[in-house]
Amino acid sequence: MQESVTHDRAAQSEETVVAALRAALGADIVALPAEFAGRKHADWSRTPSADPIALIRPRTTEQVATALKICFEHRRAVVTQGGLTGLAGxxxxxxxxxxxxxxRMSGIESIDPVSATMTVLAGTPLQTVQEAADDAGFMFPLDLGARGSCTIGGNLATNAGGNRVIRYGMMREQVLDLEAVLPDGSVIGGLRKMIKNNTGYDLRNLLIGSEGTLAVITRAVLRLRHKPRAVSTAWCGLPNYEAVTTLLRQAQERLPAGVSAFEVMWPGYYDFVLQRLPELRAPLEGRHAYYVLLESSGADPESQAAAFEAFLGDMLETEVIADAALATSEADAAAFWAIRDAPGEYPRLIPGRVSFDVSFSITDVGNAADRCEERLRAHWPNATILIYGHLGDGNLHIVVQEPDWPPTTAPEVQKVVYGVTGEMGGSVSAEHGIGVKKLGVLALSRSPAELAAMRAVKAALDPRNILNPGKLLPP
Incomplete structure (x- = not known):
């Protein structure tokens, strides 16, 4: 009887808050389950997702504020959704x-060529921002494989990384200011366009990476960068991990335009994608212990090409590099990048995979990869193990799959990789956040004092715990 009464009260509470939302915002903004039946609510993480009790699709910040105020008053949980391309649930x-x-909150509101900024709504797809920056004579450096679907708000909420972090930094470094709505409906942020702003706590950086647990981001002022006029790209084969780190250090010190990408692939990954994707072609003959996709972007095409080629020659002569292929056209460079971007084919090529996005100090990446593979092989000798990453920022991707293994195997695989991550002082999430998938391992990378501080911030800004409850912070 008590269980039935509790259920009835919960149902009445749901009906009450939905009715209040519809009355305040209208049926055009607030849709009922029957009206959005069949709509996808899960992200790319393959985490199961329930259906919401209502779907709010606001057009303005004021509508977001009204919705949150009502949900705050009724203590009803709210989950903000962007492009649903996240990998942590x-x-x-x-x-x-x-x-x-x-x-519906999508669009570019203004571009300021003098300040080199762009003000955008949070629902704007990343690719739209990239193309608008290009049309204005600039570039927006953040780049992800999901660029056509992911949104700026989601990129901010997860502090997205990508291929160019080594030069331009994470999403955090691409933003000057934010507008956001707190759980009680208060609007914060001034959309300021200056880099220097030492006026107390940086609420912008507090919200970036908070995964929708502290506020709903509605607008952002993005930093634009000058477009490189020259891009030099090479595919390198190297004999050992020491050579890989030497190449990175030398490239950063000696290339006039610096390093804009430094992607490292272990042989298992390289062999797997070339065997499974016949459209890819091997840039080099023979096999190597490591493969590096090196890119340098600068302003002077003539001098950069000469400096890049001379640098590769020196690295070959000193045997840091065993072999190298220099891209002589945009098509060559695209062919190199196609090998690195092959993970986009994983759903078709390697179903049932267990994937990891971890990070270590650059010094430790090689050792960490070796430990993970050795321990994984000890348990699953026939498993497919793919290892690759953005070495310039210590980000390592590990993908593990064995045909026909039971679903119960995934936690055991995670125990191995996250165990290595914890014992080596790494991060259990380099790019994709915590969500629900990594709640159980967050303590491997965060101390009890840090977790307590994070909970205190959450309690202060969201005292009724209505924003994305059950995510990011372990109970």
Missing amino acids: GACMLGGEVALSME
Whole structure:
């Protein structure tokens, strides 16, 4: 009887908050389950997702504020959703929440060529921002494989990384200011365009990477960068990990334009994608212990090409590099990048995979990869193990799969890789956040004092715990 009464009260509470939302915002903004039946609510992480009790699709910050104020008053949980390209389950529904989709809050509001900034709505796709920056004579450096679907708000909420972090930094470094709505409906942020702003706590950086648990980001002022006029790209084969780190250090010191990408691939990954994707061609003959995709972007095409080629020659002569292929056209460079971007084919090539996005100090990456592979092989000798990463920022991707293994195997695989990550002082999440998938291992990378401080911030800004509850912070 008590269980039935509790269920009835919960149902009444859901009906009450949905009715209040519809009355305040209208049926055009607040849709009922029957009206959005069949809509996808899960992200790319393959985490199961419940259906929301209502779907809010606001067009303005004021509508976001009204929705949150009502949900705050009714103590109803809200999950903000962008492009649903996340890999940690951070945008998935646990049950009983309202979904707040930012899809209608999309568009570029202004471009300031003098300040080199762009002001955009949070639901704007990353690719739209990239193309608008290009049309204005600039570039927006953040780049991800999901560029056509992921949104700026989601990139901010997860502090997205990508291929150019080594030169331009994470998403955090691409933003000057934010507008956001707190759980009680208060709007914060001034959309300022200056780099220097030492006026107390940096709320912008507090919200970036908070995975929708502290506020709903509605607008952002993005930093634009000058477009490189020359891009030099090479595919290198190297004999050992010491050579890989030597190449990175030498490239950063000696290339006039610096390093814009430094992607490292272990042989298992390289062989796997070339065997499974016949459209890819091997840039080099023979096999190597490591493969590096090296890119340098600068302003002077003539001098850069000469300096880049001379640098590769020196690295070959000193046997840091065993062999190298220099891209002589955009098509060559695209062919090199196609090998590195092959993970986009994983759903077809390697179903049932267990994937990791971890990071270590650059010095430790090689050792960490070796430990992980050795321990994984001890348990699953026939497993497919793919290792690659953005070495310039210590980010290592590990993908493990064995045909026909039971679903119960995944936690055991995770125990191995996260065990190595914890014992070597690495991070259990380099790029994709914590969401729900990594709640159980966050303590491997965060101390009890740090977790307590994070919980204190959450309690201060969201005292009723309505924003994305059950994500990011372990109970």
